[in-house]
Amino acid sequence: MSAKTTQSIVRDKKNIKDYLTSFFKWVLIIFFAVYTLFPLLWLFITSLKTNAEYFDNPFSLPAVPQWQNYVNAFQQANLGRMISNSVIVAVTATVINVLIAAMLSYCLSRFKFKGREVIFTLFSVGVLVPLNALMVPYFSIFSKMGLVDSLGALIILYAAIGLPISTFIIRGFMASFPAEIEEAAYIDGSGFYGRFFKMILPLTKTGLVTAATFEFITCWNEFVYANLLTSSPVTKTIQIGIRYFTNQFTTDYVSMYAAIIISIAPSIIGYMLFQKQVISGLTSGAVKG
CATH class of the missing domain: 1.10.3720.10 (MetI-like)
Structure with a gap:
């Protein structure tokens, strides 16, 4: 195996390692972002429902936003x-x-x-x-x-x-x-x-x-x-x-x-x-x- 081929294999392995590192990094970032922001988003959406809509399905969107709340x-x-x-x-x-x-x-x-x-x-x-x-x-x-x-x-x-x-x-x-x-x-x-x-x-x-x-x-x-x-x-x-x-x-x-x-x-x-x-x-x- 030539030196050029060896360098190419090493470079490919490094690229794969960098790709996997970046992938898992963004997976963690997105996970914690969703974990942090989802409760706030759910709270805001629920505050625009009626009590009947809330009890019927807590995760549904309001039929008509109730700003009166x-x-x-x-x-x-x-x-x-x-x-x-x-x-x-x-x-x-x-x-x-x-x-x-x-x-x-x-x-x-x-x-x-x-x-x-x-x-x-x-x-x-x-x-x-x-x-x-x-x-x-x-x-x-x-x-x-x-x-x-x-x-x-x-x-x-x-x-x-x-x-x-x-x-x-x-x-x-x-x-x-x-x-x-x-x-x-x-x-x-x-x-x-x-x-x-x-x-x-x-x-x-x-x-x-x-x-x-x-x-x-x-x-x-x-x-x-x-x-x-x-x-x-x-x-x-x-x-x-x-x-x-x-x-x-x-x-x-x-x-x-x-x-x-x-x-x-x-x-x-x-x-x-x-x-x-x-x-x-x-x-x-x-x-x-």
Whole structure:
């Protein structure tokens, strides 16, 4: 067998191997895409049916799209007020969380002091603590503070429980920020707050956006503590409103599904808007620190 023939066989085997690798790669991608998107698509289609169509065949298309279900969702559960509460809580908690995490990350990455790594380790361990295990202590604390059944309790709680992951993300960017740039600003007469707010924060905005996106999604979708710390209709968030479509005898499934679509839409839109920053932040944070 000539050398040319041998090279041709090796090349053909390599091409077959590359083809099979590419084939299985796309099979996995398509599988996970369908696995992820099909429930959302089914939920949206079902929210446009009548209850009779839903019970007759859950996987059929609606004969006539029932957009009235979305109107019913707002009317039956007062979703407008609950969406407003969720926006106030999520936005305020996210701003507080990211600002405090940025300050903490700056201190942990810039200043050298005894116990710095211990503090960072303790905050990192906070990511592993199951939040449901802390329901009783949190409820007792807010009861003594007189903040139960108020949006303030949710804002403080959400801002606090998101600090570990936000600090973990932002610290990587703060640590990779060149100290020479900050020193040059100091020589030019820039004060501490000027350097932090006008230089450090703008130049590490990718990490801030990444942390803010995760924090906002967490605040928006959280149910357990929202149900625990609020009781009156004027303080409930959008996730609590989904329960209003179920009573002792009947359940308005299609309107409930419409409410679910409304509740998850901001999370999807927010991630789509900041997708590049989130992916860039996570991949950069994986090699910086």
